[in-house]
Amino acid sequence: MQRVLVLDKNKNTLMPCHLARARQLLKQGKAAVFRQYPFTIILKERDGADIQPITIKVDPGSKTTGIAMVADFKGGKRVIWAGELTHRGQQIRDKLLSRRQVRNSRRSRKTRYRPARFLNRRRSEGKLAPSLQSRVENTLTWVGHLCRWSPVRSLSMELVRFDTQLMQNAEISGVEYQQGELAGYEVREYLLEKWGRKCAYCHVTDTPLEIDHITPKSRGGSNRVSNLTMACHACNQRKGSQTATEFGHPNLQQQAKQPLKDAAAVNATRWALRRHMDNLGLPLEVGTGGRTKFNRARQSYPKAHWIDAACVGESGEQIYISPSHTPLQIKAMGHQSRQMCRVDEYGFPRTSAKQGRVHFGFQTGDMVKAVVTKGKKCGTYIGRVSVRAKGFFNITTPTGTVQGINYRYCTPIHKSDGYFYEKGEALSSATTRVAVSLRQNS
Numbered sequence: 001m002q003r004v005l006v007l008d009k010n011k012n013t014l015m016p017c018h019l020a021r022a023r024q025l026l027k028q029g030k031a032a033v034f035r036q037y038p039f040t041i042i043l044k045e046r047d048g049a050d051i052q053p054i055t056i057k058v059d060p061g062s063k064t065t066g067i068a069m070v071a072d073f074k075g076g077k078r079v080i081w082a083g084e085l086t087h088r089g090q091q092i093r094d095k096l097l098s099r100r101q102v103r104n105s106r107r108s109r110k111t112r113y114r115p116a117r118f119l120n121r122r123r124s125e126g127k128l129a130p131s132l133q134s135r136v137e138n139t140l141t142w143v144g145h146l147c148r149w150s151p152v153r154s155l156s157m158e159l160v161r162f163d164t165q166l167m168q169n170a171e172i173s174g175v176e177y178q179q180g181e182l183a184g185y186e187v188r189e190y191l192l193e194k195w196g197r198k199c200a201y202c203h204v205t206d207t208p209l210e211i212d213h214i215t216p217k218s219r220g221g222s223n224r225v226s227n228l229t230m231a232c233h234a235c236n237q238r239k240g241s242q243t244a245t246e247f248g249h250p251n252l253q254q255q256a257k258q259p260l261k262d263a264a265a266v267n268a269t270r271w272a273l274r275r276h277m278d279n280l281g282l283p284l285e286v287g288t289g290g291r292t293k294f295n296r297a298r299q300s301y302p303k304a305h306w307i308d309a310a311c312v313g314e315s316g317e318q319i320y321i322s323p324s325h326t327p328l329q330i331k332a333m334g335h336q337s338r339q340m341c342r343v344d345e346y347g348f349p350r351t352s353a354k355q356g357r358v359h360f361g362f363q364t365g366d367m368v369k370a371v372v373t374k375g376k377k378c379g380t381y382i383g384r385v386s387v388r389a390k391g392f393f394n395i396t397t398p399t400g401t402v403q404g405i406n407y408r409y410c411t412p413i414h415k416s417d418g419y420f421y422e423k424g425e426a427l428s429s430a431t432t433r434v435a436v437s438l439r440q441n442s
């Protein structure tokens with residue numbers, strides 16, 4: 001179960017408590033809701049109390065970033081809060097494109113007398129593309145939120161896919177890559193990156209890949225990384241004790257000898273995130289993707305972004321996650337559109353110019369609770385509101401969108417902050433899902 005973040009009466013952070021405890025405090029009037037997402041309460045009387053050190057762990061991904069708060073209790077490390085942050089990379093690209101088009105068309109309509117300005121932009125060193133920058137900033141926003149409302153003492157993040165140091169040795173001397181060995185996971189990540197996450201023989205993707213010896217061990221092939229490649233199960237079986245050349249792929253041998261260029265493995269977004277996390281002034285632990293997978297596999301947790309986050313680094317070796325734990329799903333939505341008014345297919349104004357964004361005290365993006373007491377839409381809806389000037393709003397709930405809800409039925413529970421929230425899938429149901437898909441595959 002997700003814990004509830006707690007502030008004392010002076011807004012200092014306290015140890016996050018159980019939901020039942022928070023409910024009790026709220027019922028007795030000893031606390032008030034401070035914030036809905038992440039759920040935070042503020043105590044009315046107490047100040048100060050015992051706290052255990054909390055670590056925020058982050059697994060940055062291109063589409064989704066996993067975030068986990070791990071508390072170091074006497075009985076061991078335990079996940080007390082988790083979230084999955086979905087980014088909006090493609091959406092930002094599209095929006096910038098639309099801005100460019102809107103400006104282009106305006107330029108030809110209204111500013112034809114102005115001299116053309118182009119090739120006059122300068123790029124600062126280490127600048128990320130806006131879509132990448134947004135990933136860094138979304139993550140930082142959430143790490144910042146959690147640091148502000150809980151007693152965080154350290155940070156941990158996955159920085160690289162594999163241990164480069166280890167790989168340099170592996171290229172020369174070879175490593176044991178048996179399953180269960182940490183080095184094996186690092187080598188696997190390295191090989192996946194090197195061979196483009198596909199079968200080296202038939203180029204099939206999205207299938208479990210196996211480590212394959214180019215010159216088989218039975219024919220004197222070594223365990224060096226330069227003798228390894230990734231193959232799908234079918235190709236691996238068919239190849240059997242043949243070398244890659246005999247199997248009809250003479251070029252593989254050459255390709256395998258060239259180590260992966262460092263630049264290919266360095267992910268600019270993650271390094272930028274690291275620099276910013278360093279600036280937060282808390283001790284920062286970094287881990288590799290190989291280590292994360294190793295930790296997760298050894299504790300037999302299913303794959304999920306928030307579970308990966310909990311398993312990052314050395315501190316992820318032993319983490320308890322309650323089977324009923326459900327992460328918060330956070331989706332970056334952005335704010336408003338740039339267009340002054342909608343246009344038809346020929347580019348002519350279709351609507352009148354945009355009015356104010358607040359209608360009846362609500363704004364698109366607010367999370368609301370609507371209790372409809374009569375009519376066809378009778379019921380309770382909790383979700384993200386899209387306001388309409390006439391006062392009949394649309395509410396997006398996890399099960400779908402309901403339209404035409406009168407603003408009078410709505411109560412705001414969280415003001416728009418650029419994110420959409422819903423409850424995620426519990427660890428136990430994720431485990432079942434994995435088990436079912438394995439059964440279907442075999």
Ligand SMILES: [Zn+2]
Pocket residue numbers: 199200201202203204231232233234235236
């Ligand atoms: Zn294959």
